Amino acid sequence: MEILKISKNDFISFIAKKLTKNESKTIGVVKKGSHYVFAELNSSADLCLDYDVTLLPPKKYFQPPKEVLLKFTPKKPESYEAVNTCEPITIIGIHYYDLVAIYLMDKAFSEGERDENYMKKRENSLLIGIYPTKHFKHRFARSVTRGQCRKVADLMLVHIGDDLVVEVLTEKGKKYLEGAKTVENDYSISEIEDAKNIVKDDQKIPVPVELTPEYLEKKYAHPAWEHFGDKCFSCGSCVLVCPTCYCFDVREEMELSLAEGKRVRVWDGCMLEDFAVVADGHNFRRSRSERFRHRIFRKGKYLPEKYGYFGCVGCGRCADACTADIAGPVKVLKYMEENS
């Protein structure tokens, strides 16, 4: 892995030059009111590399909130046509934990039946990650992630003073930097590692991350589920903002002309009331406590047992977004610890 250095100003000018070249759509973190979001960059001056958290994770670029899967003419199955439109994009400034989430989603969409709609978008993307320099009170990513961000990023940026240290992780990343005023890195490995960890998390999960599957197994009947289920609104905010949630619904829509239609997939969530309802009305997860428990078990037990990695990346967005202020896994695990 090559390590380079570039001054922050030179990096911003380099991005400005890239924007004029228009080779691919450039997405960056920009300020929106008092929040930060991933959005198309119109000017390099809008780019924020120094932010606490974005409202939505970058998953919306690989699995859009609404995506067309098929086109058709109504009543004519012969007319079904698969749709997979995609344009090359570069995303700048993804925090390491959001990259870990992309790694998990890559596994989910490529293993078993390979979902080309997701994979094509991933193959046509260039990811530039960054280590956070701003504090976020709900973040607990350090206690649940390891180094998987380097498996998906093309470049990783580290703030040190007025410079950015650039870890070049792929050929694609190296090619992207052509024309940038990068110089040889002269920071030491320990300086770089310190800079990566400059912001500490306020929170961490009370159970070691490798042991959560075993831990949760014993807590299936814990009163926590009723306690939190009682307060839950089933609004789905937690699954909406979660970088590792990807469940979707599939629907058919007709154009007003009724002469054309499309089959789309839209974001869905297991926390919503009729997620597990079948045609005769039976709901396999009828109570809010059952749905609440399922979500925690999925992140803390099912996904780790299937993929070997904790199913939550500790971004803290759910804790922030939750209408009832109960969704954060740290809060739930702490409650279980305090009420064993």
Add this chain to the structure above:
Amino acid sequence: MVAQENYEYREKREIQKNSIYLPEIATLTRKEIFTPFDTFFEFELKERCLGHLPGQFAEVSIPGIGEAPISISSPPSDNKTFEMVIRNVGTVTNAIHLLEIGDTIGIRGPYGTSFPMENLRGKSLLFIAGGIGLVPARSAILYALQHREDYKEVTILFGCKDPAQRLFANELHEWKKRDDIVFHETVDTTELSTYIELTHMDLSYRGPVDEWKSKKWTDNVGVITTLFPKLNGVDPKETYAIVVGPPVMYKFVIMGLHDMEFSDDHIIVSFERRMKCGVGKCGHCQMDHIYVCQDGPVFYYEDIKHLKEAI
């Protein structure tokens, strides 16, 4: 210009070939109404035979309406045709019920795990089918009957709500007459449901309702577990139970099988969950950590009995 067109054409073909969501075409070749809300359909694929195993399902599409997962009711065959029985319960199934012979549908599949009929050769089989559970079970039953000499004892239990809700009535009649299988049937009640609470159905078809208004039901009455005392010849060490039915049925049937000393690795079940994509991505069919569309719908009870969301 030509190179660009060629590239676009090739890309388009790749997209069609690689999409796991793109349906194939099948034509409706036969249709028979069984009850006011269950109809039998036979479809024929254009290009190939479905290549399914007993217990698998396929996703049926009506362009403009949607897609629904439906169990396949016919046994495996080399024909391009396959059979389904579909209950009219929603927008997609309603649209399927309105199809006429010659109309086409989209098909994706077959998906899911299957009843392990090959592994069970040399064993005895006990089929326990409740209501619409007979539809997927029939795929395995007909396979067993086609290969009757490969299995020892074959017993079939079928139970449904009332006499007017029996499926495959003609075949049930044939099964009763056979002397190489044991067949018992029951209904929960002889009172015919008034069907007023269900929507989307063709009330103009009253066939079995009118038939049973005048006919008297002389067979067993009671839930399916009331047939269990008739199974005194069944050897739990040599027999495998295949159980398919509505969610509420499993608990009681499995308790009854345990009373008959069936071990959990001799009990095979088929579960239903809400399915959308059918390929293990959309998440709706999750049962604990399992995606029922991929690791099911057929399970050995031994493998899933510890899953809290199973029964």
